[in-house]
Amino acid sequence: MHTNLLKWSLLLSAVVALCLSAVSYAQLTTNQQQEWLNSPAASSHVGNLSGSAHAAALPYRRYCVGCHGPLGDGVGENAPWINPQPRNFQLAIFKCRSTPTGTLPTDQDLYDSIGRGLDRSNMPSWNVLTKQERTDLVAWIKHFSPRWQNEKPGTPIQIPAEPEITPDRVKAGQEVFRKMECWKCHGVQGMANGPSSSTLTDDLGRPISPFNFTDGSRPLCGSTDSDIYKIFMTGLDGTPMPSFADNIKPEEAWDLVFYLRSLQPHNAYNAKERQIANQLGLKPVNPNAPAQ
Amino acid sequence: MRMWAQSHLCQKPQRVSSVLAAAFALIFLILGSQSASALPAFARKYGLRCSACHESWPALNNFGLKFRDNGYQLMNDRDAPIWQNPGYWPVTFRITPIWHRLSSLQQVDTYTSGIASPTGSTAARISSSGFDLSGLDFHTGGTLEKNISFYVLPSSDSTGSFHFESVNARLDNIGGSPWLNLRVGRFELNNLLSEKRTLWLSGNGGIYQTYHFIPVGDGNIFGQMGDNQLGMEYLGHSVDDRTRVSASLLSSSDGNVNLSTGANSYSGFFTFDQGFDTGKLGTQRIGAYAFVGEAATYYPTNSSGGTGAVPIPGSGIGNKGFSRVGFYGQFYLGPHFDLNVVTQHGEDNAWFGQGYGNAIASDGNGGATATCSSPANGPNCPLNNTPGTTLPAGSRSPIWNGYTFEARYVYSPQLIFKAVYEAERMQQQATPGTVSSLGNINNYSIGYRYNPFMTSRAGFAYFGEFNLFHQDGTGPVNAAGNTTNVNTSELLFGLDFDF
Numbered sequence A: 001m002h003t004n005l006l007k008w009s010l011l012l013s014a015v016v017a018l019c020l021s022a023v024s025y026a027q028l029t030t031n032q033q034q035e036w037l038n039s040p041a042a043s044s045h046v047g048n049l050s051g052s053a054h055a056a057a058l059p060y061r062r063y064c065v066g067c068h069g070p071l072g073d074g075v076g077e078n079a080p081w082i083n084p085q086p087r088n089f090q091l092a093i094f095k096c097r098s099t100p101t102g103t104l105p106t107d108q109d110l111y112d113s114i115g116r117g118l119d120r121s122n123m124p125s126w127n128v129l130t131k132q133e134r135t136d137l138v139a140w141i142k143h144f145s146p147r148w149q150n151e152k153p154g155t156p157i158q159i160p161a162e163p164e165i166t167p168d169r170v171k172a173g174q175e176v177f178r179k180m181e182c183w184k185c186h187g188v189q190g191m192a193n194g195p196s197s198s199t200l201t202d203d204l205g206r207p208i209s210p211f212n213f214t215d216g217s218r219p220l221c222g223s224t225d226s227d228i229y230k231i232f233m234t235g236l237d238g239t240p241m242p243s244f245a246d247n248i249k250p251e252e253a254w255d256l257v258f259y260l261r262s263l264q265p266h267n268a269y270n271a272k273e274r275q276i277a278n279q280l281g282l283k284p285v286n287p288n289a290p291a292q
Numbered sequence B: 001m002r003m004w005a006q007s008h009l010c011q012k013p014q015r016v017s018s019v020l021a022a023a024f025a026l027i028f029l030i031l032g033s034q035s036a037s038a039l040p041a042f043a044r045k046y047g048l049r050c051s052a053c054h055e056s057w058p059a060l061n062n063f064g065l066k067f068r069d070n071g072y073q074l075m076n077d078r079d080a081p082i083w084q085n086p087g088y089w090p091v092t093f094r095i096t097p098i099w100h101r102l103s104s105l106q107q108v109d110t111y112t113s114g115i116a117s118p119t120g121s122t123a124a125r126i127s128s129s130g131f132d133l134s135g136l137d138f139h140t141g142g143t144l145e146k147n148i149s150f151y152v153l154p155s156s157d158s159t160g161s162f163h164f165e166s167v168n169a170r171l172d173n174i175g176g177s178p179w180l181n182l183r184v185g186r187f188e189l190n191n192l193l194s195e196k197r198t199l200w201l202s203g204n205g206g207i208y209q210t211y212h213f214i215p216v217g218d219g220n221i222f223g224q225m226g227d228n229q230l231g232m233e234y235l236g237h238s239v240d241d242r243t244r245v246s247a248s249l250l251s252s253s254d255g256n257v258n259l260s261t262g263a264n265s266y267s268g269f270f271t272f273d274q275g276f277d278t279g280k281l282g283t284q285r286i287g288a289y290a291f292v293g294e295a296a297t298y299y300p301t302n303s304s305g306g307t308g309a310v311p312i313p314g315s316g317i318g319n320k321g322f323s324r325v326g327f328y329g330q331f332y333l334g335p336h337f338d339l340n341v342v343t344q345h346g347e348d349n350a351w352f353g354q355g356y357g358n359a360i361a362s363d364g365n366g367g368a369t370a371t372c373s374s375p376a377n378g379p380n381c382p383l384n385n386t387p388g389t390t391l392p393a394g395s396r397s398p399i400w401n402g403y404t405f406e407a408r409y410v411y412s413p414q415l416i417f418k419a420v421y422e423a424e425r426m427q428q429q430a431t432p433g434t435v436s437s438l439g440n441i442n443n444y445s446i447g448y449r450y451n452p453f454m455t456s457r458a459g460f461a462y463f464g465e466f467n468l469f470h471q472d473g474t475g476p477v478n479a480a481g482n483t484t485n486v487n488t489s490e491l492l493f494g495l496d497f498d499f
Helices: A002-037 A054-068 A107-116 A131-142 A167-179 A225-234 A250-263 A271-280 B002-035 B041-046 B062-069
Strands: A043-046 A049-052 B054-056 B091-110 B120-145 B148-156 B162-171 B181-187 B229-237 B243-251 B266-277 B283-295 B320-332 B337-348 B399-412 B415-428 B441-450 B459-471 B486-498
Touching (some): A043 A107, A049 A054, A049 A131, A054 A131, A054 B399, A167 A250, A167 A271, A225 A250, A250 A271, B041 B120, B054 B399, B054 B415, B266 B320
Antiparallel strands (some): A043 A049, B091 B486, B120 B148, B162 B181, B229 B243, B266 B283, B283 B320, B337 B399, B399 B415, B415 B441, B441 B459, B459 B486
16 A cells, blocks of 8 residues: 555655746746746848847747747757758757858858748748848847857958959869868769768757758859858858868859859759860769879 | 456556557657648648748748749759658649638528418528538649649539649740740739739639629620630740739630630730839839720521520620720738739620620529510520610610728738738629619628648648628619619638648
């Protein structure tokens, strides 16, 4: 009888403890975020627009919460069914930035991501929202993480003017691709089948695929030449794609842009690059070739 | 015995724990069931909540409008069906159990003391209430391949009699341009204030009177913008969907199938609308539409059956014109309040005004029964513009104006309050001397919808609404022999769900 009583007491205590801990965790998190919601960091500035996190509560609940979750932790009700997983705003680690690796993005970076959407993910373009709504949502995103309370966004990298494309530049870009070992993930033909491609994981240990330049996908952070330049000069934080800002010079980065363009199927941006690549008869990168 | 006793003692807590376990299981099942229900077709494909596309289901917001205009695509690389689990079947069904109370004036027999059979009739109010059902809709739609989409909606009335409410296929973004989309089949016209996505479910409140108004005695059923039509639609829109333009070529059949009406009558429906960002107020949208066409007034007949001159389906000629033109407005005053406005200026040819037009279609003037040679032959007798028919002296085109105002207060994505006022006003009656207000309509509705949960898996709402409908001079005849006004009311509560 005593044994039974003990057993039931333990069971009941465990259930109560579990419930209390769950409640207190949620309470703590909610309280923290309420505090951050009222902090100066929970605002945004994009062009002439000023955004307020408070104003975005309704749009966030309407459009975003199903994936990103009420607490912005990326575990909304749809998260288990989505690959790649929704962004965890509490970590404040963002792929698409104009700022150096490891730093916070600018408000404009977040605004652009919302409006552009992220191809090869479930994140659609929200350009149908008004500019004010998108600016408010930027402020809302920032209220989820303590990083915004303590850190300033990084300084956007300088992107030099795009040089004239020449056959020499496309060839030089291929050499950068080889030298920086881009092929290890992206493959010697840019088909996302490099020797490391199947082993890649993001910072949270989730499998992740490199970008396939040849299947017509839009680059994750924008389709212009400058957007591509930014990707390898800032890196995609939270993924295995590093920043090469310390390893290649700006003119080499432009060469790489031109070469990568030549790998893509015909699109609105790469007619000249493809023509040059055809004229040159470029072959796939040879990983074992001596450095030029 | 002792063993039994021990065993019995041991069994007791086991039974208790079994009950507790079952109770816990039930609680978890109930709590968990909110996100484990089956899946509305589009939401489950993209993992978005209902509220992403719907201001309140099924009314679209701007994001949902863009999604629809893109052919049910988000325009990322997840649109093609290859991204879906092979088990994905894009079907949603919707049926609505309701309780409602209807009250209307009807023609009722009167009796005199001592006489068992009716001795007259009068207008009397009949009220009835009870539990009821809506019809059943099976929505299925999506992409067959990137930029090729479809929509099929078999729909029944509340007795289970089915028809195809929508069936269409679309070629989207032809040549990579959002300005070139083509749709063929039966579809809802590109009305900015969509009747098929209305938040209302009562009999008179569930349709927009402006989209269906027909002057008293008019025989033209073919200009009803609220009915899905058969034809082909061009739609173009800007990338952000702020600018939209459409043009449709339609059979003048009011959506009836089997070429059962005119031999060669067509109509066109044209729309243009433009959205404007107005800062914190939101996106304002204004637009215009024109519905112009011709429909038959003369149907060759066959009298060989001995049942009179029966019109031959599909034979309609003697086309006469009609038009409906107006403006749309969709005005947001911040994130919580919006106002939708539709105006209409309508005009039918004088032949329609005198009751010619529909002698075939089953939803209008009596179906394919024997026609009449004269309007004097009876109010339910389809008129036929047979050779030699002349219009009564002074006949003219009926002209009217309509106004619809629908206001919504969105407290949250889960709770919406709504109100509608509609006014239909005759400007010119078809027959001189007719009371100028005959047929005028005032229609009022107020209501709410509350979604107790909101996921991408299923839609469920408690809703309630109240409707008052008034029409001048078309009610039953009272004891004094005067035609009364129609005054009906409906109170309705229900559970709306899609699965």
